[in-house]
Amino acid sequence: MPEVLFPLDSTKSFTEQQITGHNRWHPDIPPVAEVRPGQSFRVHCREWFDGAIHNDDSADDVRHAPLEIVHALSGPFAVRGAEPGDLLVVDILDVGPIPQEDSGPLAGQGWGYTGIFARDNGGGFLTDQFPDAYKAIWDFTGQRATSRHVPGVSFTGMIHPGLMGTAPSAKLLATWNAREGALRATDPDRVPPLSLPPLPDGAILGSLRGGDFDRVAAEAARTAPPRENGGNQDIKNMTKGTRVFYPVYVPGANLSVGDLHFSQGDGEITFCGAIEMGGFVDLRVDVIKGGMATYGVSENAIFLPGNVAPQYSEWLAFSGISVTTDGEQRYLDSQLAFQRACLHAIDYLTTFGYRPEQAYLILGAAPIEGRFSGVVDIPNSCATVYLPTAMFDFDVRPSAAGPARIDPGRGAPKAAR
Structure with a gap:
């Protein structure tokens, strides 16, 4: 096993650890360790909400999830x-749930969760159709996930870090703040907001203290959000064996990682759409000198x-075009087309007995594939979403016999408004 350079004690919160990580991007956050090119090392990662979400049958914790503290990097x-x-150059040598612990109170100890966030606490890709908070707990058996809240589904997880990136330079940070501030100013009262401003409340900044911390x-x-430095890209294919090439903006690059996922569908469409967990990641680093220009x-x-x-060979795919649900034509709006494809998939799954929120949670957590399929034929973009048929315990293909009816079980917990 590579040397553990960032250990975590599951009995303590993120700020009580031997080494303190961070939850903001800034060039002046001090590194916790130095590694040499060619070195391999292990990093423990906390689940992105630092244990605020629990293995129970209530979604109130998702409804009131403290967005100011994420991500625990x-x-x-x-x-x-x-x-x-x-x-x-960053090689992902291995990644998995919390090592040596197959059960316990933290996500990653034998279980993880997917959440649909309420509109006024972050929302999601389909927040107009799903404005309320829901949650699904997923149990891990080896590399397979099942849920008491979404019966009839099991799949192999594509375990990956949702967030990894290098520190921005002071100039790049100023660019981020300026352009995102200008976007917010176009609709400052929007819910959810158009972007998130710097927020001292809840900030964790490694070893910084006093005046430096405040500044x-x-x-x-x-x-x-993802940005030029990588960051929260939520790419489900960034699994074990991946090699990533990150731009370097500050001396030392200052690499950070976190937000581990047991599985995720393309888009992470519920916002907390992956199966969130804590765990470990083994990394090896190298440097290509002058590589950005080269x-x-x-x-x-x-x-x-x-x-x-996972090797899925058969898929059921749904398409969507850039027309809103109330019939308004949009010009080559690929994001809208993908939203419509997802809504069509959700509607289809409800014919088998799933509740709409259960179908939405499936699309966020399972290794579905999303594609922009046609983006040149005015005025309609076409986007598609592919569901692996093998992840269902029943035949989901259309047939003359009509859809099988499944027992949706207790359903996904919904938070009180």
């Missing part, structure tokens, strides 16, 4: 010799996906 790790303009907390960017990578990571995806 391990790091930063400085890479010896890395300089702005280089490419940081950085007032400037630091929230970790919710390969034209001025922003945003590129990667070679891992080769451990």
